[in-house]
Amino acid sequence: MSAALSKKERLKISRNPMPEQEPEKRVCSFDEVPLGYSIETAILEAQRCLQCPVPTCIEGCPVRIDIPGFLALVEQGDFLGAAQKIKETNILPAICGRVCPQEEQCEAVCALTKKYTSVAIGRVERFVADYERASGASELPELPPKTGYRVAVVGSGPAGLTVAGEMIRKGHDVTVFEALHRPGGVLVYGIPRFRLPIEVIDHEIDYLKKLGVEFRCNVVIGRLYSIDDLLKEEGYHAVFIGTGAGHPRFLNIPGENLNGVYSANEFLTRVNLMGANKFPEFDTPIVRGERIAVIGAGDTAMDAARTARRLGTRQVTIYYRRTAAEAPCRVEEMHHATEEGIGFEWLTSPVRFLGNERGFLTGVEFQRMELGQPDESGRRRPVPVADSNYVVPAQVAIFALGFNVNPIIAETSPDIITTKEGIIKVDTKTGQTSKPGVFAGGDIITGGATVILAMGQGKIAARSIQEYLTNR
Amino acid sequence: MIQTRYEVVRRREIAPKTVHLAVRAPEIARKYRPGQFVIVRTHEHGERVPLSLAGSDMEEGLIYLLVQAVGKTSGEIHDLAVGDAFLDVVGPLGRPTPIAEYGTCVLIGGGFGVGALQPIATALRDAGNRVIAILGARQRSLVLLEEETRALCDEVYVTTDDGSHGRKGIVTDVLREIIERAPVHFVMAVGPMLMMKAVSELTRPHRIRTLVSLNTIMVDGTGMCGSCRVVVGGQTRFACVHGPDFDGHLVDFEAIRQRNAMYLAEEREALERRRAEMEESCQVAALAGQTATARQSSTPKES
Numbered sequence: 001m002s003a004a005l006s007k008k009e010r011l012k013i014s015r016n017p018m019p020e021q022e023p024e025k026r027v028c029s030f031d032e033v034p035l036g037y038s039i040e041t042a043i044l045e046a047q048r049c050l051q052c053p054v055p056t057c058i059e060g061c062p063v064r065i066d067i068p069g070f071l072a073l074v075e076q077g078d079f080l081g082a083a084q085k086i087k088e089t090n091i092l093p094a095i096c097g098r099v100c101p102q103e104e105q106c107e108a109v110c111a112l113t114k115k116y117t118s119v120a121i122g123r124v125e126r127f128v129a130d131y132e133r134a135s136g137a138s139e140l141p142e143l144p145p146k147t148g149y150r151v152a153v154v155g156s157g158p159a160g161l162t163v164a165g166e167m168i169r170k171g172h173d174v175t176v177f178e179a180l181h182r183p184g185g186v187l188v189y190g191i192p193r194f195r196l197p198i199e200v201i202d203h204e205i206d207y208l209k210k211l212g213v214e215f216r217c218n219v220v221i222g223r224l225y226s227i228d229d230l231l232k233e234e235g236y237h238a239v240f241i242g243t244g245a246g247h248p249r250f251l252n253i254p255g256e257n258l259n260g261v262y263s264a265n266e267f268l269t270r271v272n273l274m275g276a277n278k279f280p281e282f283d284t285p286i287v288r289g290e291r292i293a294v295i296g297a298g299d300t301a302m303d304a305a306r307t308a309r310r311l312g313t314r315q316v317t318i319y320y321r322r323t324a325a326e327a328p329c330r331v332e333e334m335h336h337a338t339e340e341g342i343g344f345e346w347l348t349s350p351v352r353f354l355g356n357e358r359g360f361l362t363g364v365e366f367q368r369m370e371l372g373q374p375d376e377s378g379r380r381r382p383v384p385v386a387d388s389n390y391v392v393p394a395q396v397a398i399f400a401l402g403f404n405v406n407p408i409i410a411e412t413s414p415d416i417i418t419t420k421e422g423i424i425k426v427d428t429k430t431g432q433t434s435k436p437g438v439f440a441g442g443d444i445i446t447g448g449a450t451v452i453l454a455m456g457q458g459k460i461a462a463r464s465i466q467e468y469l470t471n472r
Numbered sequence: 473m474i475q476t477r478y479e480v481v482r483r484r485e486i487a488p489k490t491v492h493l494a495v496r497a498p499e500i501a502r503k504y505r506p507g508q509f510v511i512v513r514t515h516e517h518g519e520r521v522p523l524s525l526a527g528s529d530m531e532e533g534l535i536y537l538l539v540q541a542v543g544k545t546s547g548e549i550h551d552l553a554v555g556d557a558f559l560d561v562v563g564p565l566g567r568p569t570p571i572a573e574y575g576t577c578v579l580i581g582g583g584f585g586v587g588a589l590q591p592i593a594t595a596l597r598d599a600g601n602r603v604i605a606i607l608g609a610r611q612r613s614l615v616l617l618e619e620e621t622r623a624l625c626d627e628v629y630v631t632t633d634d635g636s637h638g639r640k641g642i643v644t645d646v647l648r649e650i651i652e653r654a655p656v657h658f659v660m661a662v663g664p665m666l667m668m669k670a671v672s673e674l675t676r677p678h679r680i681r682t683l684v685s686l687n688t689i690m691v692d693g694t695g696m697c698g699s700c701r702v703v704v705g706g707q708t709r710f711a712c713v714h715g716p717d718f719d720g721h722l723v724d725f726e727a728i729r730q731r732n733a734m735y736l737a738e739e740r741e742a743l744e745r746r747r748a749e750m751e752e753s754c755q756v757a758a759l760a761g762q763t764a765t766a767r768q769s770s771t772p773k774e775s
């Protein structure tokens with residue numbers, strides 16, 4: 001390796017762009033859009049890190065990855081070492097490197113951000129994880145002797161996977177219960193393959209299986225077994241609830257149950273989990289149309305719109321009641337959507353869906369909005385403009401308006417205290433719920449956040465479960 | 473705990489295109505309650521389809537399903553032989569039917585709904601109710617589980633559209649007479665949407681508590697997608713987690729009927745494809761048979 005670079009030399013290197021598939025080509029397939037750094041680019045990007053004595057970047061990462069530590073190893077060409085370093089704190093680097101909103105987290109507080117541009121931490125993280133996966137060298141850590149304790153994890157999203165990984169490494173037996181036929185949570189059914197290939201998720205789940213985690217798909221906790229059943233009859237000593245918040249919201253406006261009106265979850269699940277893009281080779285159908293209207297402007301909306309485009313839809317438009325500046329999605333995703341020919345209409349909100357005599361959607365009536373006074377969230381509140389209604393034709397409309405909490409657990413375990421929206425109340429420092437031995441984390445305690453936050457809460461809960469088990 | 477192989481252990485063709493299956497699923501057999509359902513998948517490319525639980529045998533660890541072949545997936549399920557297995561069976565799903573001591577209960581079943589009625593009838597009887605069942609069908613050969621239902625209920629009436637068995641007419645003709653004769657405290661209808669609607673209209677003026685079991689199109693069955701949404705009392709509800717049973721007097725049946733026709737074109741396409749594939753595989757099998765005999769002396773049979 002070359003001698004260490006001076007600070008000046010490091011500052012001269014500019015942030016390396018991510019190579020990507022061309023927009024015209026990529027809208028015809030579900031192949032991943034960003035292609036990943038090459039070895040040379042990854043090293044070059046790692047060289048940009050100043051190895052700050054007080055690395056602020058770590059503060060920005062919810063799981064506190066030793067960022068300068070792994071970047072130094074990448075700089076030295078020790079990619080497997082870098083992977084080990086990351087995995088000390090983050091068991092899903094290939095996933096986080098792809099889907100973390102880095103520009104708001106680690107990269108937002110990188111020392112270079114103010115005057116220069118931040119180190120592309122997420123991209124290097126992704127490179128390291130991909131390198132390790134391709135090398136086939138992911139080493140299994142040595143596991144301590146079995147403790148005899150059994151931990152039940154409910155839900156196999158990022159929160160549940162994190163807890164499973166932490167607990168198996170402490171020598172406990174771990175069973176993950178998943179309602180769907182495939183583990184992964186939103187990573188599998190929500191986030192599309194062109195952002196997160198299935199091999200990446202399967203690799204992480206296989207790794208956990210190799211460590212000895214048992215996955216039981218097709219089990220809905222609250223229906224087949226209640227939380228009490230797990231603790232009293234099935235012999236588990238602790239339970240972690242990571243069931244997510246995937247209960248889609250609708251607006252209660254006329255026509256929203258017409259054929260062709262979907263929640264983003266349904267639209268994405270039909271494609272991602274059930275293969276509806278390959279109908280009739282796969283049996284699950286999906287309504288297709290010339291024009292698709294997506295309502296909302298979060299990550300979910302971008303994913304639905306970009307998926308709609310890949311089903312061969314000529315015109316896909318995103319409608320949002322505020323402006324681009326307030327759109328909650330990642331900047332990168334809006335940029336990708338724009339490149340793929342997706343249209344945006346700001347300051348507009350649906351009031352009614354119109355259908356034909358057979359109950360199929362034909363159009364959406366919108367109303368123009370303008371921004372008024374700021375609300376509690378500090379964002380300016382959209383207010384309707386009088387007499388501004390207009391109708392756009394559409395055969396499919398997709399609601400991407402966020403989520404309520406799934407009612408099954410709360411309904412069947414009344415001793416687990418929730419807010420009136422159904423969010424499980426926990427001590428945020430420990431993940432402890434109101435029920436002894438039962439912990440929770442992820443979207444079920446926040447009502448909807450990010451992969452890495454869910455993982456961070458999983459780690460906190462895992463630490464408390466460990467304490468709980470050892471103090472029994 | 474070992475993952476079950478959801479094997480078909482017994483299979484009975486009870487009417488044209490209609491089978492009664494006993495499937496190995498010991499945990500579900502032990503835990504389910506009347507009114508709940510499962511979602512199944514037959515193969516990797518398959519659709520997830522809901523089926524009502526038509527009873528169980530706890531000792532043998534079996535659940536019962538009554539399946540009518542109406543399209544591609546139900547056709548595939550119908551064709552499963554003893555020893556074949558489902559790829560996935562998830563359940564029990566949905567809220568159980570509320571069982572209480574109501575007094576006189578009338579259960580009305582049409583089509584595959586007669587399956588779901590069996591455990592509900594048993595539970596209502598066990599709770600001390602007088603249980604009357606009305607089974608409706610187009611013709612004699614389509615009357616399902618009549619013997620079994622008679623064994624469970626105090627009275628059973630059968631109606632057929634053409635009068636080939638039981639009474640000529642429809643289920644509501646009988647229900648009307650029963651209501652006129654004596655007080656009825658609880659009515660439950662499981663079957664075709666039109667039947668459930670007609671029953672609900674009939675009981676409405678009498679203010680008899682009436683439940684219907686809504687068979688909407690579903691994907692996950694856990695409240696995650698909203699495919700199963702129905703309008704009840706002006707509110708959007710999810711049939712898989714808030715139902716499948718709802719107050720028949722509050723349900724917007726027309727909206728469900730329309731939503732259930734959402735994929736008609738695609739369903740037809742899938743069914744035709746399956747027919748073509750089956751024909752093709754028959755031809756291939758026939759051809760393979762011929763060539764195998766022709767080649768018997770020279771080459772060993774390929775697998």
Ligand SMILES: Cc1cc2nc3c(=O)[nH]c(=O)nc-3n(C[C@H](O)[C@H](O)[C@H](O)COP(=O)(O)OP(=O)(O)OC[C@H]3O[C@@H](n4cnc5c(N)ncnc54)[C@H](O)[C@@H]3O)c2cc1C
Pocket residue numbers: 099100101154155156157158159160177178179180183184185186187190191219220221222242243244245246268299300303406408409441442443444448449450451452454694
């Ligand atoms: C379309 C979409 C795109 C997104 N994009 C991003 C992104 O780019 N970056 C980012 O950081 N975040 C993104 N998010 C948010 C992120 O995916 C979630 O915050 C995260 O997945 C939450 O993790 P979780 O472990 O809490 O739950 P989930 O991932 O929701 O997993 C919960 C699992 O529990 C299962 N389950 C539910 N109830 C039961 C039960 N009763 N019994 C058994 N199993 C049950 C569910 O089937 C599911 O598999 C996105 C979300 C969506 C919907």
Ligand SMILES: Cc1cc2nc3c(=O)[nH]c(=O)nc-3n(C[C@H](O)[C@H](O)[C@H](O)COP(=O)(O)OP(=O)(O)OC[C@H]3O[C@@H](n4cnc5c(N)ncnc54)[C@H](O)[C@@H]3O)c2cc1C
Pocket residue numbers: 509519520521522523524525537538539540541542543544545546547584585587588686687688689690691716732733736739740743
């Ligand atoms: C709670 C519930 C319980 C049910 N119980 C039974 C039962 O015990 N026995 C039985 O034979 N059938 C039952 N059904 C109906 C059964 O699920 C459908 O007949 C089956 O899905 C049809 O699939 P297909 O591919 O064969 O037919 P298709 O040709 O795809 O469809 C035929 C009709 O079935 C309905 N349907 C299609 N796809 C779905 C789906 N994914 N989910 C639900 N309905 C769909 C539609 O109305 C459609 O028009 C039940 C449905 C629900 C919701």
Ligand code: SF4
Pocket residue numbers: 060061062063064065067090096097100102105106107121122125452
């Ligand atoms: S896990 Fe996410 S926040 Fe943490 S370093 Fe990686 S990309 Fe940044």
Ligand code: SF4
Pocket residue numbers: 048049050051052055056057058067068109110111112119121
């Ligand atoms: S803050 Fe930026 S430059 Fe400093 S150590 Fe972290 S990544 Fe490197």
Ligand code: FES
Pocket residue numbers: 689690691692693694695696697698699700701710711712713
């Ligand atoms: S089937 Fe998906 S929410 Fe009910």
